[in-house]
Amino acid sequence: MRLFAVIGTSSTLLLRAAFCKPWSTIVLFHTDDRNVEIFRNQMRIYSKRNGLALPTIEGFEIPPVDTLNSLSDFMEKIVASMPKNRLQVDDNDVLFYSGTVLHIRCLATLHNFRTMLLHDTKVGFHTTGDLKLQCDKVSLTLQDFLEVNQMIMTTRHSGDERSYVILRSKDDSWETKSKYLLNTEFTNDKLHLYWGKPPSSTQRKFVAMDCHELKQHFGQYTIIHHNLPPAIDLLMRYSSDFENEEEEE
Amino acid sequence: MTSKILAILSPPGDDSIISQARVIQAHQPDLVILLKTYFPGQNPTPSSMRLLAWIQGSTELIDTYPELCSLIDIPYTAPFGFQPANNFGAPSVLEVDIPANELHLHVLELEKRYGESDFRFDILPGAKKVLAPLLIPGALQSTKITYSLEEGHILILHDDGTYTREEGLFLSLIDRFWLAGIPVYVENNKESISEMSSLYSALLNSQSIEFQTKNDKIRDKSRKKSPSPNKSIDLPLNSLNETAFKQFQDSGGTIEHLPEHVKRLTLNDLTWEIKTEEDDFKLGNSLELIAANEIVRHWEDIVELNQGVSFLLPTKVGIKEQVRRLLERELSDFQSNPGKKHTRSAWIRRCSRLGIDLESNTENFLIEEITDSEIEYLKSLSSEELIPHLWMLRSAEVDIMTMGEFGVSMFDVKQSMWRESYLDRETKATQISQNLVLRNKEYMFIVNSTSPFERSNILHLTRLSEGRDILGKRTRSQWKPTNLNLRVLRRIVRKQIQTMEKAAGTKIEVLKRILPEFFQDQTKQNPISAISSGATIIQNKQDAIKKISKALLEHMNGKPCTWSEAATVIGGVITTEQKKQFFGKKKFTRAMAEELLRDYISITYRTGKDAIVEPAN
Numbered sequence: 118m119r120l121f122a123v124i125g126t127s128s129t130l131l132l133r134a135a136f137c138k139p140w141s142t143i144v145l146f147h148t149d150d151r152n153v154e155i156f157r158n159q160m161r162i163y164s165k166r167n168g169l170a171l172p173t174i175e176g177f178e179i180p181p182v183d184t185l186n187s188l189s190d191f192m193e194k195i196v197a198s199m200p201k202n203r204l205q206v207d208d209n210d211v212l213f214y215s216g217t218v219l220h221i222r223c224l225a226t227l228h229n230f231r232t233m234l235l236h237d238t239k240v241g242f243h244t245t246g247d248l249k250l251q252c253d254k255v256s257l258t259l260q261d262f263l264e265v266n267q268m269i270m271t272t273r274h275s276g277d278e279r280s281y282v283i284l285r286s287k288d289d290s291w292e293t294k295s296k297y298l299l300n301t302e303f304t305n306d307k308l309h310l311y312w313g314k315p316p317s318s319t320q321r322k323f324v325a326m327d328c329h330e331l332k333q334h335f336g337q338y339t340i341i342h343h344n345l346p347p348a349i350d351l352l353m354r355y356s357s358d359f360e361n362e363e364e365e366e
Numbered sequence: 367m368t369s370k371i372l373a374i375l376s377p378p379g380d381d382s383i384i385s386q387a388r389v390i391q392a393h394q395p396d397l398v399i400l401l402k403t404y405f406p407g408q409n410p411t412p413s414s415m416r417l418l419a420w421i422q423g424s425t426e427l428i429d430t431y432p433e434l435c436s437l438i439d440i441p442y443t444a445p446f447g448f449q450p451a452n453n454f455g456a457p458s459v460l461e462v463d464i465p466a467n468e469l470h471l472h473v474l475e476l477e478k479r480y481g482e483s484d485f486r487f488d489i490l491p492g493a494k495k496v497l498a499p500l501l502i503p504g505a506l507q508s509t510k511i512t513y514s515l516e517e518g519h520i521l522i523l524h525d526d527g528t529y530t531r532e533e534g535l536f537l538s539l540i541d542r543f544w545l546a547g548i549p550v551y552v553e554n555n556k557e558s559i560s561e562m563s564s565l566y567s568a569l570l571n572s573q574s575i576e577f578q579t580k581n582d583k584i585r586d587k588s589r590k591k592s593p594s595p596n597k598s599i600d601l602p603l604n605s606l607n608e609t610a611f612k613q614f615q616d617s618g619g620t621i622e623h624l625p626e627h628v629k630r631l632t633l634n635d636l637t638w639e640i641k642t643e644e645d646d647f648k649l650g651n652s653l654e655l656i657a658a659n660e661i662v663r664h665w666e667d668i669v670e671l672n673q674g675v676s677f678l679l680p681t682k683v684g685i686k687e688q689v690r691r692l693l694e695r696e697l698s699d700f701q702s703n704p705g706k707k708h709t710r711s712a713w714i715r716r717c718s719r720l721g722i723d724l725e726s727n728t729e730n731f732l733i734e735e736i737t738d739s740e741i742e743y744l745k746s747l748s749s750e751e752l753i754p755h756l757w758m759l760r761s762a763e764v765d766i767m768t769m770g771e772f773g774v775s776m777f778d779v780k781q782s783m784w785r786e787s788y789l790d791r792e793t794k795a796t797q798i799s800q801n802l803v804l805r806n807k808e809y810m811f812i813v814n815s816t817s818p819f820e821r822s823n824i825l826h827l828t829r830l831s832e833g834r835d836i837l838g839k840r841t842r843s844q845w846k847p848t849n850l851n852l853r854v855l856r857r858i859v860r861k862q863i864q865t866m867e868k869a870a871g872t873k874i875e876v877l878k879r880i881l882p883e884f885f886q887d888q889t890k891q892n893p894i895s896a897i898s899s900g901a902t903i904i905q906n907k908q909d910a911i912k913k914i915s916k917a918l919l920e921h922m923n924g925k926p927c928t929w930s931e932a933a934t935v936i937g938g939v940i941t942t943e944q945k946k947q948f949f950g951k952k953k954f955t956r957a958m959a960e961e962l963l964r965d966y967i968s969i970t971y972r973t974g975k976d977a978i979v980e981p982a983n
């Protein structure tokens with residue numbers, strides 16, 4: 118039984134999907150094999166931390182969607198690559214609902230997937246289509262979440278002795294800049310961030326920049342912001358309209 | 367004629383409102399069925415008020431902002447509202463509440479009910495999880511499953527993986543902002559720019575290097591911060607210097623020099639007035655329109671372009687707070703340096719307009735009172751008169767915004783960027799406020815100077831004519847000189863060579879032969895000089911290590927060098943972006959070099975001194 122999935126920017130849900138059944142192989146549709154490597158590493162970290170067997174991971178390249186390749190180009194290229202690139206999908210193979218909705222429809226129809234794996238906070242992982250599968254509940258702890266994303270969370274004190282939270286990558290290449298991330302909470306595999314009111318436009322810009330960076334590092338749906346200034350909240354919500362490449366719940 | 371019925375998801379909240387409007391605009395249906403999904407345990411929610419207003423038309427959408435003009439007659443660019451392709455009018459709307467897990471069954475029912483019509487289900491709006499059962503091949507029988515693209519076209523996605531493309535209408539960027547809760551004012555659009563296109567093109571073709579004048583040097587001295595060293599070797603290119611004026615006149619244009627630093631440029635029946643200086647600042651605003659014109663002319667995928675997009679504050683409280691904030695900043699500039707023209711002028715002008723006695727108030731300005739006076743003044747102006755004051759009434763501005771096959775792109779036009787930190791520091795990050803970036807990936811800078819540094823998101827204005835493909839080319843940030851520019855440069859270089867020959871007492875041909883290192887392409891010969899090119903193609907981490915090591919060994923040529931020197935060489939081989947991409951850090955540290963390059967070099971530490979780098983044994 119194999120799980121197929123488009124690898125996007127938000128890997129947490131995909132990581133959980135990869136361990137919700139003892140899949141024989143995880144096949145990742147990707148546009149850059151480095152992303153497969155990064156995900157393989159995340160799986161390695163998670164399996165080691167939780168004493169789980171690591172399934173085989175394979176990559177399957179699909180056309181990119183970026184500044185030089187439009188969705189139209191994507192469709193043209195992927196359809197043109199058939200039937201040479203058609204996968205031998207059988208009744209036991211399952212497609213995860215990652216990637217854009219266009220990716221999902223396109224891959225489902227081109228390779229004739231009959232079953233799709235979905236996730237719901239209440240129900241957990243479940244399938245729709247021909248195959249009805251029972252899946253394990255897979256939950257990450259905050260430590261799992263930070264480890265697989267190679268991040269560290271610390272508390273610092275500002276000049277006025279107020280404490281704030283900093284999220285930074287283990288290799289020090291990035292860290293949140295705002296001093297107004299007041300609190301965090303990890304529930305239902307999501308990191309909730311509670312922001313304080315930035316007192317100036319410069320501080321507001323730091324918050325906005327952090328929100329964009331957090332989205333890049335963790336994906337759109339893994340981070341839940343609370344108390345963002347209205348302008349940033351509005352724009353963070355609508356920014357997903359143009360780049361819908363992450364898994365959602 | 368078969369009626370067109372469009373069914374789309376309408377999830378709770380306003381998050382999908384733009385996608386929903388996009389789909390309705392593209393398909394031009396007779397009837398829209400909004401399938402308002404809700405999860406078990408939740409109650410159905412009303413459809414978005416703004417979406418329904420937009421379907422009715424422009425005025426109805428504007429009316430969803432009751433406070434927009436209640437304080438000040440703020441100028442705005444009205445949204446279009448739903449645009450019927452054949453003047454058939456707005457579609458009817460049917461709202462149906464359905465539990466999310468029963469979507470498939472409901473669509474099957476609709477398929478039966480509208481079997482005689484052109485029934486389509488667009489998968490763009492809504493949640494993938496809810497849509498998933500419909501995406502499996504064979505889930506629906508006669509329904510057209512579609513996906514609407516940014517530029518308005520529709521893909522009909524068949525069960526066998528193939529697709530058919532259908533023409534459609536796109537949803538304007540202006541409407542997208544109004545739908546999202548942000549009223550906008552747009553200075554120019556594709557059409558108004560196209561009308562002036564020949565004038566803008568003539569100005570671009572005549573542009574030349576703006577060499578520093580005596581006044582510029584005096585101006586630089588009056589500033590607190592000293593100018594970047596790059597300022598003297600990365601000169602601005604524009605149409606507002608003597609050489610450019612002459613070229614413009616040779617191509618049939620005329621120039622009038624009006625008071626207050628205004629130039630009136632005319633070509634055939636087109637006229638453009640440009641203000642070149644204000645408050646001791648040189649203005650580069652004219653470049654926005656010239657850049658926008660290049661994009662309109664040469665970027666084929668673009669269906670909409672807007673220049674000078676102001677995001678307006680739609681509430682009374684928001685406007686008052688904004689005005690107050692700006693006045694505080696202006697006052698602080700004035701008080702910090704009242705002797706300098708560039709820091710004091712705006713405040714002095716404002717006080718004079720508001721009748722405030724500067725002499726008696728220098729230390730004790732009551733910002734609340736001044737804010738109220740300013741608001742009263744703004745209230746007295748008409749919408750048109752308020753346009754020059756828009757900078758006080760907006761939360762941010764985008765220089766150029768486009769939409770096309772590749773989605774939405776934003777451009778910040780700058781005459782030149784002498785410090786790379788402009789790109790990285792949020793507080794210095796140009797006029798567009800970072801908190802209003804809609805899409806980081808498509809946020810680009812356009813510069814127009816002789817030797818800008820090279821980054822993937824910096825485009826040279828003279829390269830825009832190469833179309834969108836320029837984004838993938840290494841030359842994207844490099845100046846493409848015109849024949850006129852080359853003539854000017856040749857004249858200068860010829861003179862300098864004569865000076866050099868006289869100084870060295872040796873002919874240039876001889877100097878070339880005996881000192882070849884000074885005349886070869888520095889970017890190829892000297893790794894340190896290659897810093898400015900910053901465009902080495904690197905495949906992966908191993909490739910990066912190999913290239914860095916090779917450059918270091920070449921530089922050392924068997925002898926040791928300092929770590930500072932080595933770091934400069936490394937900086938010339940690999941850009942900051944590449945460092946982050948391949949090594950996960952913006953800096954290639956000494957510790958990293960020690961670990962990753964140990965097969966090629968060795969590093970010896972010296973207390974209090976620069977470390978020594980040597981080729982490995």
